[in-house]
Each structure stands twice: as C-alpha cells, then as structure tokens.
Amino acid sequence: MIRSKISRDEIYHIADLAYLHLDTEQAEKLAADLSEIIGYVEKLNELSTDNVEPMMHAVPMENILREDKVRPSITKEESLRCAPLHDGEYFLVPKILEVD
Amino acid sequence: MSEYWWGRSASEISEYVKNKEISPVEVVQSFLDRIQQVDTKIDAFTQIWSDYALQQARSLEEKIVKGKSPVGPLAGVPVSIKEVICTQRGFTTCASKILAGYRSPYDATVVERLLNADAILIGKVNMDEFAMGSSTENSSIKLTRNPWNLECVPGGSSGGSAASVSAEECVISLGSDTGGSVRQPASFCGCVGLKPTYGRVSRYGLVAFASSLDQIGPLSKNVMDSATTLSVIGGRDPRDTTSVDMPLPDYSERIRKNVDTISMRIGLPKEYFTEDLNEEVKELIMKAVRILEKQGAEIVEVSLPHTEFAVATYYIICTAEASANLARFDGVRYGFRHVDSKNIIEMYKCTRSEGFGPEVQRRILLGTYVLSSGYYDAYYLKAQKVRKLITQDFEEAFQKCDVIVGPTSPTPAFRFGEKTQNPLEMYLSDIYTISVNLSALPAISVPCGLTQSGLPVGLQFIGKHFDEEYLLTVAYLYEINRGQEFGNPPLE
Structure with a gap:
C-alpha cells in the first residue's frame, strides 16, 4: 500500500521551489505519485554505504584547461531570434520590481 | 539493380554511391517515397526535410562527379535525428510544448560530423518529451506506432528513431540513451541500438536531461552500420569537456579483422534471469547464448548483486540532474512563454506548468525534492554511493568475463496505455538498461527473435569501458550466426 510520504502542502512547497504552478487536482495526483516513488527509492536504505565513496563523475577525469582566446560565437541577432519577446537589444520580461 | 533503395544497408548504399553506380538523388528519392508510403501508419517523423535532403544529395552527386575531394563513409545514407539533438535546419522541440517552434542557432557536433561524412539528413523523429519515458507516449507532438504491431508502443524515449529505422524510412537514426532510451526501443522495434561509453x-x-548519464548513440538495421556511425560521430570534441580523448578506431574495419579470431568469455548475470523476466524473452535469450557457445564462447555465470537497487538509484540521480538542467526553460530566452503575467515569477510558473507535460513535471518535482534542504544526504548522496556499488559490481564481473549478455528489456513491446497510469511500473521496464548508464559502460541491443505474437526481442551485450571494438565484434559475430532474417515488419 502507498505510504503517504509527501503531503499536499509539501508538494506545493516543492512546486514553488521548482517554479511550477499546480492546481488542486494535480497536487493530489502528484502527492500520491511521488509518495509511491519515494517509498520505492527508500529501498536504498537497506544497503549500508558507510565506507563507500560517492560516484561524482561517470568517468574519472582531471581538470581540462584551454587557452583563454576569443573565438567566434553566435551573434546577438541569432540569440535574440529565439526569444518570445525582445526589442533588438535585450530580452523583455514582465515587471520584476513592484513599484507603488 | 533494384528500383528502390530502402531496405539496403549503409555500407551497401555508400559503396554504390561512391562507385557512381547509383545517384544519391535516386537513393534519397526512394526513401522519401517510402516515408510517404508508410509514415502515415507509423508516425515516426515529426519533420520530413524532402527539399533539403534532395539538395544535399545533389551537392554530393556534384562532388562525386568532380572527383576532387574524398567522399565520406556515409555517402548518400539517409539519417533521421531525434528531436532532442540540435540542428540548424528545421526545429529542435524535444517533443515538448515549451520548445515548440524552437530553431537552434547551431548544429550539434554529431550532426556536423554526419554532414562531414556525407550522410543525408532526411528529417527529425519523435520521442518522449525531453527523453523522459519508455514508450514515446509522452510526446507532445503525436503517438508513434511500433511497425511490427500498430497497437503497440515503439518503446522510448527514442521511439521515433527505432520506428523509422525498423520501417526502413531511413538507414540510420541518432537517438540518445540516458537509461536505455536507444536500446529499449531498438529491442521493441527489432533493430540494433548502440549506447557508447559515456x-x-x-x-x-x-x-x-541527466548530464552524467546522457549519451548519443546510433540505431540501424545491423551491427556494422552502427559501428560505422560510431566511427563518424565519436571522438573528442573541445566543446564537450566530458568527451574523452581516446583513439577512435575504424570500427567496421576492426570488426572484420577481429571476428574470425575472437575469443569470448560471456557472463550471464544471474540477477537478470529471475521471475521478472518474461518466459518467451528468456527462451530467445538462451537460444542466442547457445549460438554464441557454438561459436566457441565460454559461458560463465556472473553476479551483479546490486541490480535490484539500480532503478531506485537511477530515479534519484536522473531526476536531480533533470531538475537542474530544465531550470533553463523559463520563457525568457527561447521557447514558449505564458502571456499576460502580472509579474516575472508568475510568468515563470505559468510558462513552465503549461509548457512541460505531466511526466516532465513529475520528474522535476521529484528531483527538486531529493535535492532540497534536509533531504540531500538521504537521497542524492546515498544514490551516488549506491551508483559506486553498482559500478563495482561490473568491475568484478569483468574479472570473470569479457562481455555480459542478457535481455535488453524484461518484456516485448507493450500496448498503448498499458503503463501510463503507473509511473513506477513504466520505470521498472528499464531494469536491465539503466545500470549500464549508471556505470558509464557501452552496450548494444541486437534483435534475437520474434515472440509467438510476432514482436521482436532484443539481446543486450554489455562491454568494458571504451572497448566498443570488442563489444561490436561479439555483437557482429552473433548477428552473422543468428541464422534468421528478421527483415521487414509486416507493413505492406
């Protein structure tokens, strides 16, 4: 049976952190889904990993350096071309600061 | 000479094209006709680049006629590209609403290399949104059908890639494999799928999607064509610092050279042959093992004791990485934006909730949760430690054998809707493929037979780090001794 690991309030909190907007129905469904998945992944606690080094990289590597040289990159026009709203110079976004 | 060219291998097509026995324009036209004919049933393609493909073919023809510059190893070979790989031509949507209409300002390195090898880009193919899924049902664009049974999924996330190759709408496709996304659809659609070493x-x-697991790989009808493609797309690239500077052999040449003298110790992991494995799949895998044994392979039992923890480990690591990677989709610099927001936070939230599909949002939330304050050690750090144990399992197994063999997927292709209600059940269908990504190893799925109901089954070979040469040689040896032509799915 599904243990209710994650409450609806917790889902709203995580959604806030992830910048996602959820309605009540979605929050209910996701709380159930995530509780089931989290319940499942807690299986890892059966394993003792006290002396195990975490695997941070897929393939062991050393620092990779390169010369600090100016190289061609995409133009301003090209980078603005994909934006939903711009004025030819900048990306435009809704108001950031609330002013009285 | 046959009047149609679909159904031919890459090596055959490129030979004919190089020797001026056939015009690449004719080849491309033949494949475009094939797409016209069958893609209404399969729906593998999201974009068909007819004019561009013919234009590439004409330039190649001109180059061959002039005879001055060398002709590449994939001359005239039609290739499809998964929607997650950037192309200057057309769109790069990741099958997501949030990137609908997005045009990449640059080509991915693999695309540049395909073009340098004189391959013909024929279009882009469907996938699960942001490569998250195992059935291609999570695409925001459309459903893709399995060419062997139109009621079944093609697998995923590279479902469009596998279906397009299997239905012979192109010869090669590039997919991406984070937890099995090249190999599992290859298995479901009866073609070859290669996940190279990370x-x-x-x-x-x-x-x-998940940067420590993602790897691009080819799908094709046979092992040799995937080998040739790897020689084209592989190798160090200064623009990806995780790409490794190791010698990149001409794999097809090496395979031909090695195949007669290869010695094989084949490891069968006992954890892969439990009651979770479908009985028919198991029989076909064991039949394949006997074929390898006949070719002189020594069969040894090996153990990968942490296998049962792989899915849990994977879904912590991949969702954590995905939640960070997908933070860039904010409606500012590219893609979809929700209009009429009062302020920027509302704009971010509405854009992301409307732009991402349910599975992507589920994974972003799970990833955010496991990385959030107070949970990091319990989940993410723990998973990285278990990832180490899983990797060590393989290191130990490879003391006893040269290559590991087993099923690619516990079942053949399933029906639409069968697993969409329960995300965990869908995740568990990747049980044999995800440990390979966690351990950064190379692996290949090769078709090994059809079930009673006519669905293909894939045999997975897992090799040692950066030893694709050996892996591909064993896979090729199996393929030429399989003694069974899988040929075409029943599409006519």
Whole structure:
C-alpha cells in the first residue's frame, strides 16, 4: 500500500521551489505519485554505504584547461531570434520590481 | 539493380554511391517515397526535410562527379535525428510544448560530423518529451506506432528513431540513451541500438536531461552500420569537456579483422534471469547464448548483486540532474512563454506548468525534492554511493568475463496505455538498461527473435569501458550466426 510520504502542502512547497504552478487536482495526483516513488527509492536504505565513496563523475577525469582566446560565437541577432519577446537589444520580461 | 533503395544497408548504399553506380538523388528519392508510403501508419517523423535532403544529395552527386575531394563513409545514407539533438535546419522541440517552434542557432557536433561524412539528413523523429519515458507516449507532438504491431508502443524515449529505422524510412537514426532510451526501443522495434561509453560521443548540442548519464548513440538495421556511425560521430570534441580523448578506431574495419579470431568469455548475470523476466524473452535469450557457445564462447555465470537497487538509484540521480538542467526553460530566452503575467515569477510558473507535460513535471518535482534542504544526504548522496556499488559490481564481473549478455528489456513491446497510469511500473521496464548508464559502460541491443505474437526481442551485450571494438565484434559475430532474417515488419 502507498505510504503517504509527501503531503499536499509539501508538494506545493516543492512546486514553488521548482517554479511550477499546480492546481488542486494535480497536487493530489502528484502527492500520491511521488509518495509511491519515494517509498520505492527508500529501498536504498537497506544497503549500508558507510565506507563507500560517492560516484561524482561517470568517468574519472582531471581538470581540462584551454587557452583563454576569443573565438567566434553566435551573434546577438541569432540569440535574440529565439526569444518570445525582445526589442533588438535585450530580452523583455514582465515587471520584476513592484513599484507603488 | 533494384528500383528502390530502402531496405539496403549503409555500407551497401555508400559503396554504390561512391562507385557512381547509383545517384544519391535516386537513393534519397526512394526513401522519401517510402516515408510517404508508410509514415502515415507509423508516425515516426515529426519533420520530413524532402527539399533539403534532395539538395544535399545533389551537392554530393556534384562532388562525386568532380572527383576532387574524398567522399565520406556515409555517402548518400539517409539519417533521421531525434528531436532532442540540435540542428540548424528545421526545429529542435524535444517533443515538448515549451520548445515548440524552437530553431537552434547551431548544429550539434554529431550532426556536423554526419554532414562531414556525407550522410543525408532526411528529417527529425519523435520521442518522449525531453527523453523522459519508455514508450514515446509522452510526446507532445503525436503517438508513434511500433511497425511490427500498430497497437503497440515503439518503446522510448527514442521511439521515433527505432520506428523509422525498423520501417526502413531511413538507414540510420541518432537517438540518445540516458537509461536505455536507444536500446529499449531498438529491442521493441527489432533493430540494433548502440549506447557508447559515456564520453565516447560529444554531447554538444544534445539538449541535456541527466548530464552524467546522457549519451548519443546510433540505431540501424545491423551491427556494422552502427559501428560505422560510431566511427563518424565519436571522438573528442573541445566543446564537450566530458568527451574523452581516446583513439577512435575504424570500427567496421576492426570488426572484420577481429571476428574470425575472437575469443569470448560471456557472463550471464544471474540477477537478470529471475521471475521478472518474461518466459518467451528468456527462451530467445538462451537460444542466442547457445549460438554464441557454438561459436566457441565460454559461458560463465556472473553476479551483479546490486541490480535490484539500480532503478531506485537511477530515479534519484536522473531526476536531480533533470531538475537542474530544465531550470533553463523559463520563457525568457527561447521557447514558449505564458502571456499576460502580472509579474516575472508568475510568468515563470505559468510558462513552465503549461509548457512541460505531466511526466516532465513529475520528474522535476521529484528531483527538486531529493535535492532540497534536509533531504540531500538521504537521497542524492546515498544514490551516488549506491551508483559506486553498482559500478563495482561490473568491475568484478569483468574479472570473470569479457562481455555480459542478457535481455535488453524484461518484456516485448507493450500496448498503448498499458503503463501510463503507473509511473513506477513504466520505470521498472528499464531494469536491465539503466545500470549500464549508471556505470558509464557501452552496450548494444541486437534483435534475437520474434515472440509467438510476432514482436521482436532484443539481446543486450554489455562491454568494458571504451572497448566498443570488442563489444561490436561479439555483437557482429552473433548477428552473422543468428541464422534468421528478421527483415521487414509486416507493413505492406
């Protein structure tokens, strides 16, 4: 049976952190889904990993350096071309600061 | 000479084209006709680049006629590209609403290399949104059908790639494999799918899902064509610092050279042959093992004791990485934006909730949760430690054998809707493929037979780090001794 690991309030909190907007129905469904998945992944606690080094990289590597040289990159026009709203110079976004 | 060219291998097509026995324009036209004919049933393609493909073919023809510059190893070979790989031509949507209409300003390194090898880009193919899924049902664009049974899924996330190759709408496709996304659809659609060692192929221009697991790989009808493609797309790229500077052999040449003298110790992991494995799949795998044994392979039992923890480990690591990678989709610099927001936070939230599909949002939330304050050690750090144990299992197994053999997927292709209600059940269908990504190893799925109901089954070979040469040689040896032509799915 599904243990209710994650409450609806917790889902709203995580959604806030992830910048996602959820309605009540979605929050209910996701709380159930995530509780089931989290319940499942807690299986890892059966394993003792006290002396195990975490695997941070897929393939062991050393620092990779390169010369600090100016190289061609995409133009301003090209980078603005994909934006939903711009004025030819900048990306435009809704108001950031609330002013009285 | 036959009047149609679909159904031919890459090596055959490129030979004919190089020797001026056939015009690449004719080849491309033949494949475009094939797409016209069958893609209404399969729906593998999201974009068909007819004019561009013919234009590439004409330039290649001109180059061959002039005879001055060398002709590449994939001359005239039609290739499809998964929607997650950036192309200057057309759109790069990741099958997501949030990137609908997005045009990449640059080509991925693998795309540049295909073009340098004189391959013909024929279009882009469907996938699960942001490569998250095992059935291609999570695409925001459309459903893709399995050419062997139109009521079944093609697998995923590279479902469009596998279906397009299987239905012979192209010869090669590039997919991406984070937890099995090249191998599992290859298995479901009866074609070959190769996941190279992590770092073998540049990820520059691959839209990131889980950066420590993602790897681009080819799908094709036979092992040799995947080998040739790996020689083309592999190798160090300064634009991806995780791509490794290792010698990149001409794999097809090496395979031909090695195949007669290869010695094999084949490891069968006992954890892969439990009651979770479908009985029919198991029989076909064991039949394949006996074929390898006849070719002189020594069969040994090996153990990968942490296998049962792989799915849990994977879904912590991949969702954590995905939640970070997908933070860039905010409606500011590219893609979809929700209009009429009062302020920027509302704009971010509405854009992301409307732009991402349910599975992507589920994974972003799970990833955010496991990385959030107070939970990091319990989940993410723990998973990285278990990832180490899983990797050590393989290191130990490879003391006893040269290559590991087992099923690619516990079942053949399933029906639409069968697993969409329960995300965990869908995740568990990747049980045999995800440990390979966690351990950064190379692996290949090769068709090994059809079930009673006519669905293909894939045999997975897992090799040692950066030893694709050996892996591909064993896979090729199996393929030429399989003694069974899988040929075409029943599409006519």
